[in-house]
Amino acid sequence: MSAPILDVQDLSIGFSGRRGQPALPIVRDVTFRIGRGERVGLVGESGCGKSVTGLSLMRLLPGTARIGGRITLDGVDMARASRNEVRRMRGKKIAMIFQEPMSALDPVFTVGEQIAEALRLHETLPRAEERARVIEALAEVGIPAPAKRHDEYPHQLSGGMRQRVMIAMALINRPDLIIADEPTTALDVTIQAQIMELLTRLSEETGTALLFITHDLGVVAETCQRMITMYAGEIVEDAPVDAALVSPLHPYTSGLLRSLPHFNKEKGRFAYIPGRVPAPLAMPEGCRFAPRCPHAVEVCGRPQELRFAGAERRVRCIRADELSLDGAVAEVPA
Amino acid sequence: MLNPLQKRMLRRRIVQAVPVLLLATFSVFMLLKLLPGDVAITLAGENATTERIEEIRRINGLDRPLLVQYGQWALNAVQGDLSESLLSGEEVTTTLARVFPNTLFIVCYAILLSIVIGVPLGLLAAARSGGLADRLVMVGSSVGVALPNFWIAMILVVALALNRQIFPATGFVSPWQDLSGAIWYATLPAVALAASGVAEVSRQLRSSLVEVLGSQHFRTLHAKGLPFRSILWRHGLKNVSVNLLTVISLLVNRTLAATVVVEVVFAVPGMGNTIVNATLQRDFPVVQGAVLVMVLTVITVNLITDMLYSVLDPRISQR
Ligand SMILES: Nc1ncnc2c1ncn2[C@@H]1O[C@H](COP(=O)(O)OP(=O)(O)OP(=O)(O)O)[C@@H](O)[C@H]1O
Ligand code: SF4
Ligand SMILES: [Mg+2]
Numbered sequence: 001m002s003a004p005i006l007d008v009q010d011l012s013i014g015f016s017g018r019r020g021q022p023a024l025p026i027v028r029d030v031t032f033r034i035g036r037g038e039r040v041g042l043v044g045e046s047g048c049g050k051s052v053t054g055l056s057l058m059r060l061l062p063g064t065a066r067i068g069g070r071i072t073l074d075g076v077d078m079a080r081a082s083r084n085e086v087r088r089m090r091g092k093k094i095a096m097i098f099q100e101p102m103s104a105l106d107p108v109f110t111v112g113e114q115i116a117e118a119l120r121l122h123e124t125l126p127r128a129e130e131r132a133r134v135i136e137a138l139a140e141v142g143i144p145a146p147a148k149r150h151d152e153y154p155h156q157l158s159g160g161m162r163q164r165v166m167i168a169m170a171l172i173n174r175p176d177l178i179i180a181d182e183p184t185t186a187l188d189v190t191i192q193a194q195i196m197e198l199l200t201r202l203s204e205e206t207g208t209a210l211l212f213i214t215h216d217l218g219v220v221a222e223t224c225q226r227m228i229t230m231y232a233g234e235i236v237e238d239a240p241v242d243a244a245l246v247s248p249l250h251p252y253t254s255g256l257l258r259s260l261p262h263f264n265k266e267k268g269r270f271a272y273i274p275g276r277v278p279a280p281l282a283m284p285e286g287c288r289f290a291p292r293c294p295h296a297v298e299v300c301g302r303p304q305e306l307r308f309a310g311a312e313r314r315v316r317c318i319r320a321d322e323l324s325l326d327g328a329v330a331e332v333p334a
Numbered sequence: 335m336l337n338p339l340q341k342r343m344l345r346r347r348i349v350q351a352v353p354v355l356l357l358a359t360f361s362v363f364m365l366l367k368l369l370p371g372d373v374a375i376t377l378a379g380e381n382a383t384t385e386r387i388e389e390i391r392r393i394n395g396l397d398r399p400l401l402v403q404y405g406q407w408a409l410n411a412v413q414g415d416l417s418e419s420l421l422s423g424e425e426v427t428t429t430l431a432r433v434f435p436n437t438l439f440i441v442c443y444a445i446l447l448s449i450v451i452g453v454p455l456g457l458l459a460a461a462r463s464g465g466l467a468d469r470l471v472m473v474g475s476s477v478g479v480a481l482p483n484f485w486i487a488m489i490l491v492v493a494l495a496l497n498r499q500i501f502p503a504t505g506f507v508s509p510w511q512d513l514s515g516a517i518w519y520a521t522l523p524a525v526a527l528a529a530s531g532v533a534e535v536s537r538q539l540r541s542s543l544v545e546v547l548g549s550q551h552f553r554t555l556h557a558k559g560l561p562f563r564s565i566l567w568r569h570g571l572k573n574v575s576v577n578l579l580t581v582i583s584l585l586v587n588r589t590l591a592a593t594v595v596v597e598v599v600f601a602v603p604g605m606g607n608t609i610v611n612a613t614l615q616r617d618f619p620v621v622q623g624a625v626l627v628m629v630l631t632v633i634t635v636n637l638i639t640d641m642l643y644s645v646l647d648p649r650i651s652q653r
Contacts, residue, residue, distance in 0.1 A: 091557075092559065095558075098553070100550060106554070108573055117560065121560065122559075153648040169558070
């Protein structure tokens, strides 16, 4: 594999509390890479730290956030770079698409101007040419009558259209990596598929890598090459999508896959993972999943490392080798 | 130039203005009549006989029923005739044309000061939200809001006009005749009026900016790589422009009312002094005329404000 576009090492994120209160640790020991043009799905239960991780890559966390480790993006450590350096990386090397297209755009500027603004930061063009480029970008994301839409305000567009505008804005400078944090959750089901298809196609066409944060394992299976599973602020499994779907190595990944709706239909029952995620300040010392794990044994009380399991897979479970866990499908359809 | 919506609004507002004007002038008229004594006593001079006073009343129509008196005044006013002062005999329109620009000058000066000083302070406080600069601005604005205008006016007179003689203590020069002189004379009154204006503008601007800076679409602006400078000045200001406009429009109306007292302190020949003197002497046509102009001004300010809303916020104009 050529040099990855993103190399995250030992990332930890906490939020400093009020005076006298301990900082709240949210994410720890997060290490992963994303190759150029690669599409990676980041999954896990609500609150496990997916969004916080995504925001940290762009240094978009609020001032109370405490970041440790290294976030190397195209040679620049985003965790330590100066504010100006970070600013120059944003838009040009890394861009982000948010969950809520309704509130992610500035209501008092035209969508064309908002995209042009992003372009202008990295390229100075004559007005007419700039406009042409923005209209082209709107056309690229499948917005009908792009010249007309260029001069409209966000409130004049539907949710799906706004998310397309966000995508056009993220892509305008052809960044190396786009983080999409649940980009379709707020949209109609019919629109969701369109947007995902668009993102996948554009990522293929432009060679932009994609970190796709979602709850929807089905979409990850369709669009991504690799899947990273997070649990309680840690990565518990990192595997090629096909391998993860057929033979997950971590009991939590297996649990997620088994609670997929179509899996339940086949088995005729409703599977879910019993119990709850422990609170940040009450994490078990050993395996964080142990209180909910059906395979927990005594050795699980020891701290678990994210170990390699083969060349392309990593897992944080001491029993990964001996367990044979259910996936979502028995075989990957060709 | 005006879109159909704005035209409709303009027409509706003009129709609405009529009852407002009638109500305002009628209440002032009745209040004035409730006060003991009338202008006839003043006109008749000292040691006048009761018969003489009665005669003067009759000549001036002050013996007629109140409603008739008011009705006559309103009928003339509609035709642009605001009658004459009962004391000096000067046309009220002439008086107002002389004194209103002075008041307007001071009010505009004070509003300008409020904006020019208040906006940067509000931006600074919002940009450094929670920091030292923020706290200083907030404490300063609490003081500015709390102190009465006339008290600030008197302190200014003592400190800068009487003790140091940097500015003239009283009097006024018409801006038509001598603009720099007018600015010179209007500075202290304007500063006295602007103290609470600066406080109000910076405070409101800060709070609406802090809110909008923390909103989702501002995170998008950061994600784009925009420098904080343009996030604050370009997007921040435009996003809060509607709030700012509301604050300024309320401020204009409030300042207009506050000039009454401040003009008296600085002996400015403006609307304030005119209203106070005419009231003391029960010179009701002058009071009525002045009130009419003040209310008209407020109505106009509100109308302009509402028209500007739709210019500033695209969501309003297209609804
Ligand atoms: N600014 C903050 N200050 C303190 N705690 C925060 C802050 N932002 C997030 N957290 C906490 O960090 C944890 C992880 O949040 P995050 O939004 O990353 O979860 P998530 O995995 O994206 O969940 P979801 O699937 O619901 O979006 C949560 O417990 C949240 O309460
Ligand atoms: S380490 Fe033990 S408790 Fe944790 S996931 Fe593996 S088997 Fe379960
Ligand atoms: Mg999230």
